[in-house]
Amino acid sequence: MTDAALPHAAVDTAAPAKRDFGLKRRHAAEFRFRLYGIVAIVIGLGFLAILLVSIVSKGYTAFVQTSITVPVEFSASIIDKDNERATNPRVLVSANYPIVARNAVAKALGVSIDDKAAMRDIAKFVSDGSRSTLREIVLADPSVIGTTRNVTLLAAADIDSANKGQIDLTVPQDKRKVSDQQVAWLDQLKQQGAISTPFNWGLLTFGASSRPETAGLGVALVGSLYMMAIVLLCALPIGVAASIYLEEFAKKNRFTDFIEVNINNLAAVPSIVYGLLGLAVFINFFGMPRSAPIVGGLVLTLMTLPTIIIATRAALRAVPPSIRSAALGIGASRMQMVFDHVLPLATPGILTGTIIGLARALGETAPLLLIGMVAFVADRPTSPLDPATALPVQIYMWANEAERAFVERTQGAVLVLLIFLALMNIAAILLRRRFERRW
């Protein structure tokens, strides 16, 4: 009651009563929200870091390969004992080069070539891939027969692993793949300076092989390259044309709504279903070759189309309508409006969507398994019709191998794939910047 009796003047001059805006509560809520965000980002980055560290630490050794450089005697008595190479060049192809390589290593180690047990160990010391190394040298220049020259041979995968310190030597000899004798030879050759670890170009050039040291991504890289080219050539024009038609020309009615819904549905279809479709349509119905990048490329095109169409339509829709009115208002036809004004403005968005679609296609495995691209292909394909594999499929196949050397190669292949994906994403960013900066 006394409050109400206060004169008005007193109320006016007094400082206004402090009102409760709930500021403390609101600030606390905001602080908590920010904290959640930071925690989420830290967790995300943490997992990414763990992933990268694990891949890089397991995979970087795949990029070097233990090699043995020894003087090799191209003995005529082994390569061409009947001296018939002038009349029958086939002997140079089918000669017993592994013996040549073993003898060379035995000589460097001071082991008698008559010691059968030691020679068996040496046979497991040098890669069988030395066969093709030596054969290529001889076929390129047959005059090398009868002479001796220094040749760098690949070490066998187990020796490579031992040299990289990946084999636990404390384990009893009969329970590991490398004998004490072989380890001693490795040290001996190291002291002679015969062991080197050059960059493993073979990882990027060799085809499939059951020997890890001669297995590479060559076929997979070429296969993936062909498929990306096919996806780009097919999906971009079809996707952009479809989007332009739907967005700029088609009347909005039930039918276009139906198409729109279905495009969005297609984008969510599991990729393995596209693989089945490719198997049924391209291989069984059209009779295209199995395991071929052309089929893989077409399947991935189908899979990428919805992504490109959705991205392109979003990019077209983002072009302000005033630009369209301006063009139509001075009498441009719809096509002139689209190609002179709308499309240039939508290009950055279209390119970004396309590259992201391509990147997804590059990493896609499941549909390729169904069309037979999971295959043992040793020779690089010369056209998209030849059998090939793809990067992710090669990773899948290597991951199933037992040898220690395939573990590092699997991780190395993952690194190669990640590098390609990163390059594509960087390309997307650069292209977007380049086109956006025009005005």
Add this chain to the structure above:
Amino acid sequence: MSLESAATTAAPVARPNAPPKMQGDKVGVFYGEKQALFDVDLKIEQFNVTSLIGPSGCGKSTFLRSLNRMNDTIDGCRVVGKITLDKDDIYDPSIDVVELRARVGMVFQKPNPFPKSIYENVAYGPKIHGIARNKADLDEIVHSSLRRAGLWNEVKDRLNEPGTGLSGGQQQRLCIARAIATKPEVLLMDEPCSALDPIATAVIEELIDELRENFTIVIVTHSMQQAARVSQKTAFFHLGKLIEEGKTEDIFTNPRNKQTQDYITGRIG
């Protein structure tokens, strides 16, 4: 203001017996089921400025956009009645909308230059319509259009800079230059000054008065002062109907209709 007096004292140039440049005859516009415009009969005299006034949503912009069939771009929009340009029915199937829009140009409410160079902006229309025979011709059209839009002195040294880098008023004059570069016969302006400051507005109004010598102009405006300053004829729309039309000074000084009087005196709208 000299501007105002110049406009209002200028006698209408229309030859009294000349046929109207454009004529609407019982024009109605539907957006889907909803009718937005009812039975509009309006004559647009040649070399006159006709202003369409009325409260928001009264159908004046709808009528303007049906004069060059910009309404065609809206899904579900339907025009009934007859609109003629030099006695040709512009909704006749034999009329190509591209040709119609080359003859009836348009300037929009919000300046909308293309994100290209100033030169490209003006040159685009003549290029697609094949008006210029060669580069020198095109240069001449671009230069004269910019001059007539009163923009030449401000942009002559930077024709290759983006049109979007100009100020709002300059952009709108660029849009006018772009519209007149295709040498239209009629120029439609949909609230061309609503996004501009008073100084830019004054420049545009002066420009409209000059353009009247060569073009027939129809302007939609929310500003009754502007209608009074620039136009010779005024049409008042309300709720989709044409309430009153006539000489601008008659409409503003001596409206016959009660609704018109209420609107111009600020009682409705």
